[in-house]
Amino acid sequence: MYWNSLTYFGDSMLLLPTGIIIAFFMAWKVTGRFTPLVWLFTFGISGFLVCISKLLFLGWGIGSTRYNFTGFSGHTTMSATIWPVLLWLLSGGLHKRLRQVTIAVGFLLPVLIGYSRVILGAHSPSEVITGLIIGLSASSIFLITQRHQIVKAFTFSQLAIMLIVPILLVSRGKQATTQNMIEQFAEHITGHPAWTREKLLSQLG
Template identity: 40%
Template sequence: MNWHALTWLGDSSLMIPMAVAITAWLGWARRTRPVMWLWLLCLGAAGAVVVAGKFAFMGWGVGIAALDFTGFSGHTTMSTTLWPVALWLAVSSFAHRWRVAAACAGWALGAAIGYSRLALDAHSVSEVVSGFLLGLAASGFFLWRQRSKPHPTLRLLPVLLTLALPALVIPPGTRAPTHELIGRIAAWTAGNERPFVRADLHAGTRPARRAE
């Protein structure tokens, strides 16, 4: 199994363009713009929790050593938030059972991406499971709310082409430097020479203070 290829499907280099595409499709028609705002709220909440957790650990070492927890897995959270909604949107003109099946396929893909993070030793079990539950809550709440709201009825091919475009343009395996960027900002904000890392959590060590 090519775990690097699978994990790339949850990388920010793909997730950010996908989030923009979903938002654009939801906001295309005036009648579905309230749905777009709900989507942005759910997506923003999940993203904010992930960033806040990473920021707290990398800057101040806030984590749980007993659970090997340094923050929610961003790949798992974002893929479990985005893929179910993207696939649901792609079959939005189909019968209800197909929309449900598409969303379930998205959650299954999110779980597989989470497992790839374990296979690559990028995250602990607690970080992947918590990330999956956070993404499930965000996308699940959004899709549950669509029961009583008008949703887009889009054609399958244009949506799939839009969602696939980033994967066609961005070289496979390209990583967005979001993790490193958060680490630098967190370390600078906390006044440390470097970000906290997992070894610090278990050894009880901390980075040296930055010279003024």
């Protein structure tokens, strides 16, 4: 039960709207004029890479039998992109040391989410590790480029407004159908059934 609860914090049903909400609040709380656009670009690139890797495998079987790789873990990649940035934004009014700890939690959480994907059998270690590399690289580059921007503190009411949608989504626990959508798209453009992990691993024999 614990791992199922943890893994939801990397689900697209939660993270996609949260990524958009982050951009809106950046326009309000961050001094950088182009910070929201930089964020949306960073967020979009991570999602694009995940989708392309999954599409290449589902449509044409492009993966790795040796490393049991069928595409980057979306939960891991997107959580590693979003959580460090979200906690950077929310911790703007905190003392420097406490803010550093908060952001560090943002980097740790995706590692745990990725581990939960392996424990639950949803992804192989290679898919999680590469997802972490992409996501943490994306969030790190964003935070480095925006390190000189001033992030204004949140009041309790502002924090509640920002988090109400993510909290509602977590409470419902409804999962995204992103994987099924990519699978159906792959079948549509190739005209044959999508590749599966079982088919990939059967090549070992």
